[in-house]
Amino acid sequence: MTRFGYTLMTEQSGPRELVSYAQRAEELGFDFEVSSDHYSPWLTEQGHAPYAWTLLGAVAQATSRVELMTYVTCPTMRYHPAVVAQKAATLQLLAEGRFTLGLGSGENLNEHVVGAGWPTVATRQTMLVEAIEIIRRLHTGELTDFRGEHFQVDSARVWDVPDDGVDLAVAVSGARSVERFAPIADHLVAVEPDHSLVTAWNDVDGATKIGANGARAIGQIPICWAPDVERATAVAHEQFRWFAGGWSVNADLPTPAGFAGATQFVTPDDVAANIPCGPDLDAIVEKVMAFKDAGFTDVAVVQVGDAFQDQFLAEAAGPLLDKLRAADS
Template identity: 65%
Template sequence: MPVQFGYTLMTEQAGPKDLVKYAVDAEAAGFDFEVCSDHYFPWLSAQGHAPYAWTVLGAVAHATNNVELMTYVTCPSMRYHPAIVAQKAATMQIMSDGRFTLGLGSGENVNEHVVGERWPSVDERHAMLAEAIGVIRSLHSGEMVDHRGEYFQVDSARVWDLPEDGVPIGVAVSGPKGIDTFGPLADHLIATEPNRHLVAAWNDNPDTGTIGEQARAIGQIPICWDQDRSQAVERAHDQFRWFAGGWDVNADLRTTAGFAAATKFVTPDDVADSIPCGPDLDQIVDGIRRYWEAGFTDIALVQIGGDSQDSFLRDVAPTLLQKLRDASSEAH
């Protein structure tokens, strides 16, 4: 199975009309799939955007033809009730003619606090997500659903417009415990780090499909291409230094001010050590390589900087994609 390479519609760094344009251009450049972040806040104020992901995805479904689409990721337990996620995921699958995958996760405080609920512990968030997936699966059966659970209530709900082949679900996990909980509930693995042990744990679980056959392992990596490496590093530091905090920290911070404070001691060199920056495409390929070496089947790229997308997609992406495909095919 060839490794697939995706483009990230980063809602935190571009407005809705630009995102649709980038989606069209990314398909033309040769990306296999596109993932869309689902945020109410950007991570840092310097990013400057946060349009509603599902409206963007609906427009992208009509503006593109073949590229696969995915949420990366939606939290179906606080800002959205799982019954609503079930409805809009089904609609997206119909509008995209079967190109949509519902990517789910347990959420981050920066997005979910806006509805005024307390921020649960990680164990409680995982329990909420597991119950939410059950609700979504039930509604995607087409039956009338009544549900009285620990966290959610559903009264006489039915999704009336359903795609013929259902909606595949990917779930973000970070360790074996998450795989034990969500592997049996999901079709695909989503992870933010190139951890080969995660892929191995997924494959070793008797209740999951095998990665590369029935299941996909979908990862994401930020890059910052620019003709001037110093400008690339500066831009990555300005807009993506939050990435250095790790998800244990990122999940709990509440506002962009919190992320700014938490990352004030992160230096440009720190960012450059973790994010491939500059004009050297071979260096970028080497930074991405660790994902397919870890067993990931799908790798989504984030090109940092809203103002850099046009030149990246026009001048760089086709060549970079060819280099990535050549390198990953050699490895396999």
């Protein structure tokens, strides 16, 4: 059975609101919740960027059942991997085993703030491979030294580690990233319902097969529910037109001003062609279930914008889950 999740979109809501949404999403029956981990919103109009790890610590205490995940954290520039290992272990203990550490090679938007420049894709992927090795070693609770091409760890130990460790889910976008990360990750993360990613992952030697032994393929899709199509489309265009750039663009632009410039000619109709907008739950179900058809085991919805978040959770999220589960049966 497909698992359906709710996204805590830190770029569009404040921290107290996000904790409240997390509680309500759990009450409604979502299977898991994912949080973005950003230093900046994509667009100025979004207006928020609270610290994901403080947020998730609060959510871990405000919920009791729903699984939690970062979607995703870059453990190579803004955070040193040794620090990520420590906070992931702490969060897993607070969440009593409900946390999965989602990792990726990052975006310039968030990582440039520490003044270390922005490496090429190949370099970022090599850094992520080293970071994963460091995190895995530290999650044993043993004293760790590491000398790599990009990172050094000296006599480090994470003192509070969960008995069963922390599962690592890694974001991939093509054949090269799948080949590098499938053997060292527990789960796949991707934002497109691309069946070839799942197939390629399962074909890599040493990879845990999706759908076997608990391995998951975890997708995410933006939606914009609102009482009418026009208002939904307006919100989606204001808040999420950056999404039209595609990952190769989104990974490299450094500021919200850059995203505003890059998307100045994206129209509301362009956005509505890619994001289901309005009250039609069946249209949303069709888009979400494309991930199941592509072989994904999990998919999280992003309700775009804060404007209709309360109303979405009060009126639409429950019926949407019912329809998704009926379509999945």
